[in-house]
Amino acid sequence: MPRDQSIKSVLVIGSGPIVIGQACEFDYSGTQACRVLRAEGIRVILVNSNPATIMTDPEFADATYIEPITPEFIEKIIAKERPDAVLATLGGQTALNAAIALHKAGILQKYGTHLIGADVDAIERGENREIFRTIVEKIGGESAKSVICHTMEEVIAGAAILNYPVVVRPSFTMGGLGSGIAFDEVNLRQIAGAGLRHSPTSEVLLEESILGWKEYELEVMRDSSDNVVIVCSIENIDPMGVHTGDSITVAPALTLTDVEFQKLRNLSIDIIREVGVATGGCNIQFAVNPDDGRIIVIEMNPRVSRSSALASKATGFPIAKIATKLAIGYTLDEIKNDITQVTPASFEPTLDYIVVKAPRFAFEKFADADPRLTTTMKSVGEAMAIGRSFPEALMKALRSLERKEAIFEFPSDIAKIDKASLLISMQITTEYRLQQVQQAMWAGAPIDEVYDATKIDRWFLHQIALINDRARELAQPGELSSSVLRSGKEMGFSDAQIAKLRGVAEEDIRKARHHVNVRPVYKTVDTCAAEFEAFTPYHYSSYEEETEVRSRTKPAVIILGSGPNRIGQGIEFDYSCVHASFTLRDAGFETVMINCNPETVSTDYDTSDRLYFEPLTLEDVLEVVHAETLAGPVLGVITQLGGQTPLGLAAGLKAAGVTILGTSPDAINLAEERGAFGKVLQQQSLTAPEFGMASSQMEALDIAARIGYPVLVRPSFVLGGRGMEIVYDDIALSGFINRATDITPDHPVLVDRFLDSAIEIDVDALFDGNELFLGGVMEHIEEAGIHSGDSACVLPAATITSSQQKAIREATLKIAQGVGVLGLINIQFAIAEDVLYVLEANPRASRTVPFVSKATGVPLAKAAARISLGATIAELKVEGLLPNSVDGVAKGISVKEAVLPWNRFRRTDGRGVDAVLGPEMRSTGEVMGIAQTFGESYAKSQISALGPLPKTGTVFISLADKDKTSGIAPAKALVALGFNLLATGGTADFLATNGVLAHKVRKNSEGSGPMGERTIVEYLNGGDVALVINTPVGRGTRADGWAIRTAAVQRSIPCITTTAGFSAAVEGIKALQRGELNVLSIQEWLKK
């Protein structure tokens, strides 16, 4: 069936901020959707609150709304744009939930539009566990025995029938949010309680435990002619019990016979038909009993999912792209396979390689979080690797994670490994279980014992045994023969691992390897195991005979991506890399992307001219550079766009003779090395907060006395805001040093003056060696001390004066010159008592680049890429890539707000982790609000990040002493706006003396009163509070504040933890009360 010609405009709903369980894979899928629709000549209207996405670039849609993804806002967009159809299956659970709400409210019908890609009934059948169960039964499949519960009483009764342990799964949540395994009633009450709250329908499912069973996922697609194909099978190495997003997974499935695989295939097809997903993709999960093959259907996602992105990258079959084409009427056989160009999309990809995906976690950011992996997803990113064997792919995936701890170690002294305790600890799945497995086996643990402890299929365990065997061969003293070296490389050992095994330097192994010409070749991901010729250069390395890299004549630019998403380095950097690729392609270069993150747009095979799906390590990058140098001229490598990962490789690449385009590694060092950067500032007469380096506790106290409290203290060997604390006195400083550092002359502690209540400023700028283009000056809403990534910010800066603005520009220019930037630089400043302090400079694309680009309409990353290759700012202005203004000019007022993953983590006692901001970054994503006034813009950002701010109701306020004064004005304003205030004793008294009436409420620690007066936590749990303002006193000491914040997070009540945020929220509430928040597309803003 050809495409539905009645569809002339489509509203695409995006997935909003990056959160755990819903990350940039939906930018990948949404971007594909937008591209497909536009290529069909369809007008694309897009809504997504996430400015860091590529899909929200003005060039991907005809009307791009960076607005909250809520039914109210989407209705406004529909009313204004009148789309013929709405596509919501590519924006994760967020888009799907919004679409269902729109449908149920009759809004779609009201405006004469309809959903394409899935209908609401099919979504319900797929997602409602009770209905899905009957469907599974009807088609002859089996579900785990289960009970549906809507109250805690039903939950407890249900568990009695099923026997512990039981699995708890709330309905209609994403990424397994709120689900878990309960081993006893106490456990069950905690998990199911949260699940009932998280589920929009207050519904949880209790299930018989199938812990330890083999786990599989099939990616299925169906078209309107009822053609169904299985795109990919994925096997979880971690058996049932760990969320698939947190499991190490492999594609294709490796431990099933054809008979068993076809059973899963048949069930999948019967399910997608019975559920009635008419067009598009879905994923279906199965558990298989390893002892007898009994199959249990676990669940389905009736939409494109995280696994679809993985499957697309793993097979070369672009699920989102095809799903979009199916949604507008095409059938699978009418769609061409891009890769072969001759065969249709109505086939099932076959792989002649192995793909391994490994999750990346961020537990170090949440010190009190329970490290056990469960059915609630906790990982923040993932790396994928491709090899011609499982060990090769696994070893590559583990080094792609950029975690020292993830890489297999082979210590020569086996006696030091406590095999027995490893065998016990591996029974519980944690981040590094596979490494425990490998260590135990290295120390001689037999496969059967490891199997009993982990239930990881013996086949995978055996592969790890083979890796250990190979390590033993590589470690043999004497000359390293080229055949042993080659066999090690075939197994995926890195030069660094081999060097460690042999006690030599990595560089020596590399030289020796090159000397005997043991180098990787590059194979192609082609969907068909070489049955047809592939026309897309999507490559991966392997140590084999024949390479498939084609020679070329165009000069190539190699762009290094940013690797797996992590807190602090995510989609924003992919945005910059993709932009660079697009603009350099346009400028006539051949672009070559290297990255290992399957969720991204950069690893889409048609983003760059060539794609190498490879780990971002020096060795792997050097080999790609070598291969591309053999293929044709290579101009150099761009390292400044992918964040810290490529930046960290720049010096090594340069030392190996590779040209670094843009800012040089020496300049990078000038900015990154504290001493050197201090000199740059000194030369330019710029001020930085005083600091000192202490190698003992006494020294630390002396420094603090010299520079004055408060101080920001952190161990010097931890970077990226990890392990930092702001302390206000000697006792707290000593406490931190004792608790969080092992201070010695080798491990000094940095003590910085902390600028209390300073305004923090973030600047993104371009410098071409001569001219500066200031992209944007952002003012943080939270004062200094909150990590810039977690702080809301506003562009243009709201409170700084024009002379301060001038000073910032001058300082930026001086630093750019002093460091020697060629391309982008991000600088953080603080203004305290009218003094401008330089906090730090990063000579690279920053997290805020996409936000600034959206707010000003200036493609900073594109310009940076061009500057790296020799263009000047003046030239780019002539060309029109940069505007003719001196600097970037914000359109309207834009607010960026961070989104934090508090609800994902729990302590080992089952209670929530503290939801408080600090100098360590913890946010996973961000949203943007854009409007004519600050209040409206802030309100939009809060709605996108937290859900709506209240227009009426009760606000609870509890302020730390240092915050009390600044809290008076906004509290007063709230009363004037008609809110009731609740406050705990101290705050209530303080407010009363300042003329603000607040009802006094008991603290949690005080317990209920003699007359049954409720505590604040009871108020929160009773649903009687609409907004929480709670500023923390200091860290770790305030059980009351923690109880309040966690209760708020658990009940999804907006919780603001700074007075600056409080003031901004009041502005937002005013805007809400004033009435309608309008929607305006970015394209319209840019015309202003």
Place this chain on the structure above:
Amino acid sequence: MAKAFLVLDDGRIFEGSSWAATGKTFGEAVFQTGMTGYQETLTDPSYHRQVVVMTAPHIGNTGINTADNESKKIWVAGFVVRNPSTITSNWRSERDLETVLIEQGIVGIQGIDTRALTRHLRDRGAMRVGIFSDLDISREEMVIEVRRTEVMSGAYLSADVSTPQPYIIPAIGEKRFTVAALDLGIKSATPRALAARGVEVHVLPFDTKAQEIIALNPDGVFLSNGPGDPATMDEVVDLVRNILLEEIPIFGICFGHQILGRALGFDSYKLQFGHRGINQPVLDKKTGKVEITAHNHGFAIKAPTDGIFNTVFGSGEVTHLCLNDGVVEGLQLLERGAFSVQYHPEAAAGPHDAAYLFDRFLDLMAKYPRKVGSI
């Protein structure tokens, strides 16, 4: 590990390590792209005289079990695998793959760049190949030996693979029909699929005479898959023409499809590298639907794909096409009960999308019932 060499008749040599039985073996080099089902492939008689290159790198992971055998022995002439598993892990596994291969004397090779080999065969076509494992022999001699072997075109192999004696697979449940299945290299999944539908299957040697079949008074005749060049099958083609004249419903698959095609007067031809995999998209021209199917064929039938054609047995049409390359995948007569497909509705290994064709055969037998008193 001893060295092993895979030597193609155009002189390209891949060096790997010995695996399975050592010694030497020859055949036609073909690649198989299925990610599951190596056991079914090994025991499929259609692979007789072929050296099979598995494109999936890890083979042997799930061992060997009795239930999944497609015949009583392994038929491939040689087996080429990148990473054979040294462990088996599956609850149904009974034996280790390499042990079984050694027992049956199947020479294998491991550790070669199977993707490079596959690309070579794709670009140059299926060709003769030899595996020389743990032998002291020069490269030149190996090439000469390979070039001395027979090519697949013109190969007559039915006698090698067919059952010497007839046997009966009883219907499961109530018996609805009797089918005479001509064994040209039949896979056990086919009679199984028929039996499951209430068909009693009489599996007959390839050289069974038409009169013997007619004497069985079957409701239908099934022409099985099998190895070799269909152009060598004149006697069976004649037999099929006789059956057509008797108006007994016929269902042919794979080699059986090529035989029916030839019986209808079409030519067969050799494909460049054939279809061997379990992911092949086939369009059912009548419904417009696509089925994902298991293929294993090096030859195909040349027939007009548009509209209706005429044969001495009345009009007919091409019913199915391969969407990858337009190869004829199905034929049917419009006035008689005879149809055939080039692929494998019995799957094993592969998707079950085409299983409906067995039902269609049953429908056909119901539509064209045995003539009363025709015995």
